[in-house]
Amino acid sequence: MWRALARTTLRAVANDCGSPGVGLAPSALTQHQLRHSKASNRFITTTSTAPPHNIGIMSVEKPKIVFVLGGPGAGKGTQCSRIVDRFQFTHLSAGDLLREERSREGSEFGNLIEDYIRNGKIVPVEVTCSLLENAMKASGKSRFLIDGFPRNQDNLDGWNRQMSEKVDFQFVLFFDCGEDVCVKRCLGRGQSGSGRTDDNLDSLKKRISTYNNDSLPIIKFFEGAGQVKRIDASPDAEEVFGEVEKIFVASGF
Numbered sequence: 192m193w194r195a196l197a198r199t200t201l202r203a204v205a206n207d208c209g210s211p212g213v214g215l216a217p218s219a220l221t222q223h224q225l226r227h228s229k230a231s232n233r234f235i236t237t238t239s240t241a242p243p244h245n246i247g248i249m250s251v252e253k254p255k256i257v258f259v260l261g262g263p264g265a266g267k268g269t270q271c272s273r274i275v276d277r278f279q280f281t282h283l284s285a286g287d288l289l290r291e292e293r294s295r296e297g298s299e300f301g302n303l304i305e306d307y308i309r310n311g312k313i314v315p316v317e318v319t320c321s322l323l324e325n326a327m328k329a330s331g332k333s334r335f336l337i338d339g340f341p342r343n344q345d346n347l348d349g350w351n352r353q354m355s356e357k358v359d360f361q362f363v364l365f366f367d368c369g370e371d372v373c374v375k376r377c378l379g380r381g382q383s384g385s386g387r388t389d390d391n392l393d394s395l396k397k398r399i400s401t402y403n404n405d406s407l408p409i410i411k412f413f414e415g416a417g418q419v420k421r422i423d424a425s426p427d428a429e430e431v432f433g434e435v436e437k438i439f440v441a442s443g444f
């Protein structure tokens with residue numbers, strides 16, 4: 192049902208975006224570029240005039256994507272590393288891409304990203320989605336774990352506009368973990384030198400509130416469409432991966 196909905200939505204805006212609606216072969220894609228309009232204080236995705244891609248005789252397979260969701264510290268990154276080793280996926284963490292962009296010299300979004308991350312708020316989708324699309328194209332790979340995204344309705348809407356027609360969505364892998372365990376893991380990660388500016392109690396309270404208010408409804412939405420594979424993320428990493436492995440094998444990977 193979500194797919195049908197997503198496609199309808201996308202068709203309506205496809206012309207506006209100039210989306211070619213094909214797979215993500217690096218040379219085949221129109222380049223989305225992002226700029227910040229100071230006048231309107233909005234992010235604008237522009238489309239460059241890359242030469243048209245001939246799709247007449249070649250069928251390009253769309254990359255398969257799995258969204259990986261769960262509370263802060265639920266173990267998404269830890270499990271993604273294992274999935275990469277075992278099932279040859281490419282791991283794209285939206286949080287890591289944002290942190291990288293924040294640190295990139297000359298980035299016009301550095302301060303904005305830092306403010307959002309420190310306060311546990313969700314960065315506008317135009318920034319995150321463009322980082323994800325660029326990373327997918329740059330990798331040249333065809334199986335992706337998209338970790339920590341989509342986190343709110345703005346993320347989901349933006350993804351549907353920019354990406355849903357270009358990929359073959361598989362399912363949402365949901366790491367379900369209690370709040371106390373999540374907090375303990377994040378604080379532990381901070382103490383062991385993550386260097387993250389949000390692994391502290393102050394930021395964590397805000398991140399958890401954002402997760403409960405904005406991210407859980409998105410997971411519930413996918414669940415209603417029968418597209419969520421839920422995993423109890425509270426046991427140790429080995430045991431959790433045992434369950435993850437079963438899901439990927441049963442899904443044909």
Ligand SMILES: Nc1ncnc2c1ncn2[C@@H]1O[C@H](COP(=O)(O)OP(=O)(O)O)[C@@H](O)[C@H]1O
Pocket residue numbers: 261262263264265266267268269270376377379380424425426427428429431
């Ligand atoms: N199943 C687990 N049991 C105990 N600690 C875990 C488990 N999974 C991850 N961790 C630890 O918890 C912290 C957060 O894990 P991480 O994978 O970075 O979470 P997320 O990507 O969901 O924020 C890390 O320090 C990690 O080593």
Ligand SMILES: O=c1ccn([C@@H]2O[C@H](COP(=O)(O)OP(=O)(O)O)[C@@H](O)[C@H]2O)c(=O)[nH]1
Pocket residue numbers: 261262263264265267284285286287289307308309310311312313314315319338339340341342346389398
């Ligand atoms: O799609 C995303 C993913 C992450 N973030 C920001 O990056 C932070 C850290 O996210 P990450 O997934 O790295 O860590 P988690 O909170 O899941 O441990 C979040 O709190 C948000 O501020 C965001 O704005 N959009």
